[in-house]
Amino acid sequence: MIRRGRAEGWLKLPISTFRSWAELNGVTLNGVQVGPMPGFEHRGSTVIAENDMTGGETGPLMVIPRDLALSRESVEGFAKSDKQLKEVLDSLGEYAQTARGTILVFLLIQATISCPEIPESTGVVNPLTEYVKFLPEELLPTFWTEQEQELLVGTTLRSAIRAKMNSLLREFEHLRSATEHISWCEKYWWDEDEGYVTFEDWMHVDTMYRSRALEFPGIGDCMVPCVDMANHSSGEAAAALYETDEDGNGILLLHAGKTVKRKDEITITYGDEKGACEMIFSYGFIEDSMESARVMFLDLNIPDDDPLRSAKIAVSAMAPGFRIFDGGDCTGWESDFVWLVCVNEEDGLGFNFLQTNDGDRELRAFWKTEELEDTSKLRDLLQTEALWEVYQLRAITLLQNRIEQQIEDLHEVGNPEKDSGVRDVPWKLAGKLRKLELKLLERAFNDLEDQKLVLIESESVKRYLGITDEENAEEDFS
Incomplete structure (x- = not known):
């Protein structure tokens, strides 16, 4: 459903409309925009400075309302007014008590809501239903072909991918067995002839979460729209940091004294302690400057x-x-x-x-x-x-x-x-x-x-x- 939907365009919105979506949902963008780097459009979207700026002299570059952060807390909040989402979460037991479990289920249901081939209402539209459509397809190793994965023999990434695929398969089978008694799930997800959800869809929501999840103070593991569009740089190369303000909102700040020129990319660190294997596994890249597996x-x-x-x-x-x-x-x-x-x-x-x-x-x-x-x-x-x-x-x-x-x-x-x-x-x-x-x-x-x-x-x-x-x-x- 998801990958087919992206190919057909119904689950993909142009990044040029992202700012309108963000401002409509209470996001403050201060001197930055989200979009492709001029001249580097093939690299996907990132956060770009609209003006010259110096850390300590400007306020937050972004302020994202706490209730817009996709976390276990927010999913449970959505479930209070979304019967279908609550039904699925309740059926999954302990798995739905984790941030990862609740968020992956939420992402799958948002894709289901958006699917034009599913005529009946299968959930309640919310601001994050549209947000999912801005997320790019990431070429993480779980989507490498078998021939490409054979290149990893002898590396620690090879065994990590196998373990991950086995884990994803167990999760998917648990999702199926736990929800196939729910009438709309049985019809639109699992029906042999009319069902749309496949294991590949579950792999895809996993890549959405794995490549964009951040740990925010006071929120925990979550996906924060706008902040999660920022690319990675390690050490001193990272221009900005993310945290929460006194109201629990997500914010993006320039490092004190850090200077960024107009049209420069504003980067954050995904974790300087992460090794080469984990960077490829979770984000699909390693920096050109990396000289150690760490x-x-x-x-x-x-x-x-x-x-x-x-x-x-x-x-x-x-x-x-x-x-x-x-x-x-x-x-x-x-x-x-x-x-x-x-x-x-x-x-x-x-x-x-x-x-x-x-x-x-x-x-x-x-x-x-x-x-x-x-x-x-x-x-x-x-x-x-x-x-x-x-x-x-x-x-x-x-x-x-x-x-x-x-x-x-x-x-x-x-x-x-x-x-x-x-x-x-x-x-x-x-x-x-x-x-x-x-x-x-x-x-x-x-x-x-x-x-x-x-x-x-x-x-x-x-x-x-x-x-x-x-x-x-x-x-x-x-």
Whole structure:
């Protein structure tokens, strides 16, 4: 419905009419306009300065009424006067208690309201019904072809896309099963012959939200019309920031002392800490100036021959992997999960079934005599042990092995040739991501090697292994 509607034009309004819509709905635009950059129309719409201005000398560039922000709060407000929207939200249970869940459902219903092939009223028109029609189609990786996604083999983005597609499919099936008893949903969404909603439509509302959601103080995760038209720049290049005023309205402000010339683009940051993978995943681009992948998350499996593997999986609520990040002069890593992987029964890790108040039995983890109510706190306990350096060495060895595997995967694929069926944007993004991630992985591997060599020289490691020769210590430990 959505993608077909965009092709036919009924779900797409010209950006030239955006200002009229904004002013009609109480938005104040002060010295800025929303539209394509002159000479760069192919890049889509952005926020452009109408005059020379300096931060601190002008008031807010934009003021967006709080009730125009698309948030969980506003969707619940719309549902009070929109029977169809309320029916769907009520049917979805816990999923509709999240910002993401409520907003995606709202977006889908706005597209349904606008569909000319659905003659009956399926919802109440509101200001945001028109706003949805201004949102451009974003070429996020979930809409890359399979051939284009194959370019990502060996990168962390490949597994992220697969996980996202599986998650979207589960959400879509939940939406279908929860709403197919609602008469209008059964007829206009799910009917085998006359229904209009497809999985691709759900993918599309996901890209609308994922590429434009911002976290506003006092509002939370939301989509804020006008502000969400601003493009991204990192660090000092970002001209403006967004926040809320004393009345809870969304505002856009120039950074103090920042000078912007007439017809310049006014940018914000989507998050300077976001890595190359996340930028492509959520926004469909990475900056040309980006020289580091910044951060990567690699999955980590518990070895099949670990006798406590099943129990560890059962009690762990942690992400099964580790985070590598660029710390400037050197790399760093973070993981709560790795400590659960690298200790076992002979070290003091144990499991037992305890009876709960309702009579059930629940598997619990123990470190020596102390119950591990939260396995993410295991590291704190290990730090107090005489064998702390040994545990660190085990963890680093596990991480190095996993990093080495990822490096080999990237080298194995190499730099594939560009086929005729591959579009330029996915091709360029995939190639740059591979280079940035390979560079960070190689740096991380070398930094871990340095840490390992220091640990091998520690007295506790030597005593544990019963040897003093550095070469034998490293070989025996591995």
